[in-house]
Amino acid sequence: SLVDFFVVLFVSSLGYCCGLFPNMIDIVNEPQQEMKIFKEAMQKVRTSPPWLTNRQKEAAFWNPYSFEGGSTAALAGDNFAIIASDTRMSQFEINILTRDAEKIHVLNNSIILACSGFYGDVLQLKRLLEARLHKYRFDYRGDMTVDLCAELLARNLYYRRFFPYYTGSILAGIDEDGKGAVFSYDPIGCIERLQYTASGSAEPMIMPFLDCQVGHVTLTGDVEKPALTIERATSLMKDAFRVSAEREICTGDKIHLVIAERGKPIRQMHLPLRED
Numbered sequence: 001s002l003v004d005f006f007v008v009l010f011v012s013s014l015g016y017c018c019g020l021f022p023n024m025i026d027i028v029n030e031p032q033q034e035m036k037i038f039k040e041a042m043q044k045v046r047t048s049p050p051w052l053t054n055r056q057k058e059a060a061f062w063n064p065y066s067f068e069g070g071s072t073a074a075l076a077g078d079n080f081a082i083i084a085s086d087t088r089m090s091q092f093e094i095n096i097l098t099r100d101a102e103k104i105h106v107l108n109n110s111i112i113l114a115c116s117g118f119y120g121d122v123l124q125l126k127r128l129l130e131a132r133l134h135k136y137r138f139d140y141r142g143d144m145t146v147d148l149c150a151e152l153l154a155r156n157l158y159y160r161r162f163f164p165y166y167t168g169s170i171l172a173g174i175d176e177d178g179k180g181a182v183f184s185y186d187p188i189g190c191i192e193r194l195q196y197t198a199s200g201s202a203e204p205m206i207m208p209f210l211d212c213q214v215g216h217v218t219l220t221g222d223v224e225k226p227a228l229t230i231e232r233a234t235s236l237m238k239d240a241f242r243v244s245a246e247r248e249i250c251t252g253d254k255i256h257l258v259i260a261e262r263g264k265p266i267r268q269m270h271l272p273l274r275e276d
Contacts, residue, residue, distance in 0.1 A: 065118045065166040066091065069250030070103055071200035072114040073240060074172040075214065076180030079262040080230045081172040083114050083182075084237040086202075086245070086273060087254040099253040099275065106266055107133055108143045111173040112258050113153075116200030117187075118166035125165050128156060146173035150183040150191060157189030164188050168199030178262040202244035202251045209240045230261065238271060245273045252276075 052060075069090040074083040089101035105113045105126045113129060115122040132152060136144045144152075150171050157165060169185040184197040196214050198206035212218045213236050216225050226232065237257060244251045255271040 064163075065121075067117060067166075068097065068101070068119045069093070069201050070101065070116045071198065071202035071206065071241070071244060071248070071251045072103055072116050072168070072170055073196070073198040073206050073210070073237065074114065074170045074182040074184075075196045075210070075228075075233050075237060076172065076182040076194075077228050077230060077233055079174075079178055079180065080233070081112070081174060081180035081182060081260045082230070082233050082237055082257065083112050083170065083172045083260075084241060084255055084257050085114055085116070085200075086241060086251045087256055087270075088250065088252045089119060090250050093249050102256075104256050104258050106258065106268075107149070109266065110143065110260060111146050111149050111171065112260060112266070114170045114172070114199075115167045117168050121165040121167050125153075125156075125167060125169065129153065132156075146171065146175050146181050146183075149173075150181075150193075153183075153185065154189045154191040157185060157187065159189075161188040168203075170197060170199055172260065174260050174262050180260070198240075200251075202241075202248045205244045205247060206240045209243060210236070230259070234259065241273060 070086055070088060072083070072085040074081065076082075083104055085103040087100050087103070089097045089099075091097055101119070103114055103116060103122070105115075107113055107129055111133075113126065115125060129149070129152070133144050133149070136148075153169065153171055157169070164187040166187055168187070171183040171185070173181055175181040182194050182197055184192050184194055184199070196210045198210065208218075214228060214233075216223075219225070234257065238255060241251065241255045252273050253275055254273055257269045257271065259267045259269075261267075
């Protein structure tokens, strides 16, 4: 049509003036092909303008975050809470940075923090909570409860929502009633108390396993549902990470288990996983 002709003529004239198309006659003869070339050239100019220096081009693609892989999970019972993680830290899925990364942090006698994601933000979040808990202990002559710490963590994550901590955080411990508590967070501080949760690269494999074995959401009504004892919960955590290590490349090396039980000190253990 006449409109298409003038559009092609305008595009060809613009391309000729910009030096993208040296021959305007070829453009008019093959408008669809040259229109495609023109769009590709304009896309290239938008993404990598020729007047930018190499340093400016690198800055345009700079990302303040990275993901070091790894997985964490937590499970709450009547009088206990178990939190587990692997110890592998990797980058780009194939480059193993260390096999002994610390992803579970014991904050006091009743609060445990586990984080996966950008390890720089993980360490900063740990230092922040340790400082706040230390100040609380100094001001009130006692340790903060897990419920108060859960609210504190949610507020600090939400405070940084415009430049968030790139972490998947899990807070676990024993609450004021002596029951196990597990709190799950997203990077901007949305909080939810759950019986079990997982975070990190193996979350899509651990959560269905816990849904079946703990939540019983995938079982029929006539199947026997065993009680969740601390021994069974520990065994389930081990099985969940062993299964994940077989299928997920960023999970492996060791299982770090931390167990908080009412009236008892926190226990920690390390178990081997596959290292390839």
